Amino acid sequence: MPVPSLVIGIAGGTGAGKTTIAREITSGVDSVTLVPLDNYYEDRSGLPMAEREEINYDHPAAFDWELLRDHLVALCEGRVIEMPEYDFSVHNRTDETTRVEPGEVVIVEGILTLHDAAVRDMLDVKLYVETDADVRIIRRIRRDVVERGRDLEGVVSQYLSTVKPMHEQFVAPTKREADLIIPEGANDTAVGLLRERVHGVVSGEERPEF
Numbered sequence: 001m002p003v004p005s006l007v008i009g010i011a012g013g014t015g016a017g018k019t020t021i022a023r024e025i026t027s028g029v030d031s032v033t034l035v036p037l038d039n040y041y042e043d044r045s046g047l048p049m050a051e052r053e054e055i056n057y058d059h060p061a062a063f064d065w066e067l068l069r070d071h072l073v074a075l076c077e078g079r080v081i082e083m084p085e086y087d088f089s090v091h092n093r094t095d096e097t098t099r100v101e102p103g104e105v106v107i108v109e110g111i112l113t114l115h116d117a118a119v120r121d122m123l124d125v126k127l128y129v130e131t132d133a134d135v136r137i138i139r140r141i142r143r144d145v146v147e148r149g150r151d152l153e154g155v156v157s158q159y160l161s162t163v164k165p166m167h168e169q170f171v172a173p174t175k176r177e178a179d180l181i182i183p184e185g186a187n188d189t190a191v192g193l194l195r196e197r198v199h200g201v202v203s204g205e206e207r208p209e210f
């Protein structure tokens with residue numbers, strides 16, 4: 001099993017375009033391992049649905065950092081992991097895990113990717129995607145209603161009560177941990193430069209430090 005040549009972290013607010021950037025900057029790379037932070041929400045099987053609905057999912061305490069750290073160490077050492085799966089419609093992990101092998105490039109992406117110091121230390125490059133809040137909430141409403149089984153009222157009330165304040169308190173401050181801040185999400189110039197760089201490292205022509 002190969003040891004990854006490059007480990008990238010992508011942080012930024014909900015709907016900023018993190019997943020899109022992860023996909024675009026690695027397009028054409030043979031083996032990419034995506035580690036979505038969303039899969040590392042704590043296991044809430046012990047709680048009834050009504051209590052799971054009340055959890056603040058934008059606070060760092062909502063995540064299983066220990067498992068994420070262990071899995072990143074394993075991938076960086078060239079070992080396989082059993083990644084949890086997350087079901088947003090029930091606010092919980094599923095009973096399934098996915099066997100994930102380390103790729104040439106590993107990408108960790110999620111709102112709080114740059115929050116944890118031990119996780120940051122495992123990243124060769126740290127990106128923060130900066131997109132205006134109005135654009136992000138519009139994207140979020142669309143996505144949560146269409147893909148995550150939510151209704152408009154619920155999305156708006158969650159946004160105002162937890163998503164926005166937690167963004168300001170915990171997500172936005174991690175910008176200062178980033179090596180690069182990408183404005184307006186997947187803009188062509190940033191994606192083009194990053195993509196070139198990723199291909200350079202994977203081909204062995206460039207070092208992993210950006």
Ligand SMILES: Nc1ncnc2c1ncn2[C@@H]1O[C@H](COP(=O)(O)OP(=O)(O)O)[C@@H](O)[C@H]1O
Pocket residue numbers: 012013014015016017018019020021139143184185186187
């Ligand atoms: N640069 C962009 N221009 C237009 N739409 C975008 C752009 N980046 C992302 N999107 C769309 O916005 C939504 C959220 O993007 P996504 O990458 O999933 O965000 P995140 O992972 O940060 O939550 C998706 O529907 C995606 O297609």
Ligand SMILES: Nc1ccn([C@@H]2O[C@H](COP(=O)(O)O)[C@@H](O)[C@H]2O)c(=O)n1
Pocket residue numbers: 013014015038041057058088090091092110111163
């Ligand atoms: N049960 C859950 C778990 C998480 N969320 C929201 O997901 C957002 C993070 O995912 P992105 O793809 O948007 O980065 C986060 O803002 C949580 O509020 C949720 O709604 N329900």
